[in-house]
Amino acid sequence: MTPPSLAEAAAADLEAVRRRAPLVHNITNFVVMNLTANVLLALGAAPVMAHAPEEVEEMVGLAQALVLNIGTLSAEWVGSMETAARTARGRALPIVLDPVGAGATRYRTESCRRLMAAAPPTIVRGNASEILALDGAAGAAGATRGVDSTAGSHDARDAAGRLARRLGGAVCVSGPVDFILGHGAGDGFRVLNGDPWMARVTGLGCSATAVVAAFAAVNSDPVLAATHGMAILGIAGELARERAAGPGSFAVALLDALAGLDRPVILERARIARGDGEVQVTTDR
Numbered sequence: 068m069t070p071p072s073l074a075e076a077a078a079a080d081l082e083a084v085r086r087r088a089p090l091v092h093n094i095t096n097f098v099v100m101n102l103t104a105n106v107l108l109a110l111g112a113a114p115v116m117a118h119a120p121e122e123v124e125e126m127v128g129l130a131q132a133l134v135l136n137i138g139t140l141s142a143e144w145v146g147s148m149e150t151a152a153r154t155a156r157g158r159a160l161p162i163v164l165d166p167v168g169a170g171a172t173r174y175r176t177e178s179c180r181r182l183m184a185a186a187p188p189t190i191v192r193g194n195a196s197e198i199l200a201l202d203g204a205a206g207a208a209g210a211t212r213g214v215d216s217t218a219g220s221h222d223a224r225d226a227a228g229r230l231a232r233r234l235g236g237a238v239c240v241s242g243p244v245d246f247i248l249g250h251g252a253g254d255g256f257r258v259l260n261g262d263p264w265m266a267r268v269t270g271l272g273c274s275a276t277a278v279v280a281a282f283a284a285v286n287s288d289p290v291l292a293a294t295h296g297m298a299i300l301g302i303a304g305e306l307a308r309e310r311a312a313g314p315g316s317f318a319v320a321l322l323d324a325l326a327g328l329d330r331p332v333i334l335e336r337a338r339i340a341r342g343d344g345e346v347q348v349t350t351d352r
Contacts, residue, residue, distance in 0.1 A: 096138025099270030170200025218230025
């Protein structure tokens with residue numbers, strides 16, 4: 068059972084997102100732009116997608132959070148991401164990195180490391196294979212199939228902790244159980260909300276990164292921001308599954324669920340636990 072204080076905090080952050088409508092600047096990939104923008108709008112945040120090198124500094128100056136998503140890479144986009152990251156760092160804005168497909172190719176992995184060196188992200192959110200690749204864990208190379216993970220989230224807990232300590236921020240490993248680790252001792256949570264159909268809609272993982280960024284815009288604790296963002300999106304996924312007939316209607320139902328999510332539902336359904344130890348996952352997860 069989730070302690071009431073953890074569910075209350077997630078609900079309070081959602082209310083803050085809706086009240087403040089933070090502008091989330093996304094330098095993200097072509098595949099997910101539309102869904103990511105709609106998820107942020109349904110949540111109550113304001114999305115902007117801008118990657119041109121001529122305008123990223125100015126756009127970061129207007130935003131309250133920055134998302135860097137390497138899903139469809141090019142040399143120009145990596146340069147824009149570096150510029151945006153340095154600008155965001157100078158303004159003390161939260162930076163959320165989504166290392167899509169890190170470990171699948173050398174270019175992806177090296178681009179992520181280049182971005183982390185330019186301005187350490189506040190939060191890294193990725194699947195287990197991606198986090199293992201960024202940590203440089205033995206055997207991580209080739210552990211990513213395209214942009215999909217071939218490892219479970221529990222396999223990357225130690226790597227996530229090391230990466231969080233190195234960056235001085237938070238790392239979220241997504242999966243049937245989401246592990247969120249910080250750079251402090253005992254600084255971590257597990258989120259068990261969500262539904263397997265979320266993996267059948269292209270872009271929901273990337274949208275989760277944008278949701279986490281919106282929460283980071285209203286909560287200065289990166290561990291809590293990532294935890295609350297993943298729980299809220301996971302609850303919406305559960306509600307969508309109850310209403311949908313298949314992956315197509317599920318995507319629409321998830322947007323509706325996000326827009327209608329309220330405090331009583333969050334208090335009833337949030338499944339958040341402190342620590343990063345082993346958990347039992349039910350088969351209807």
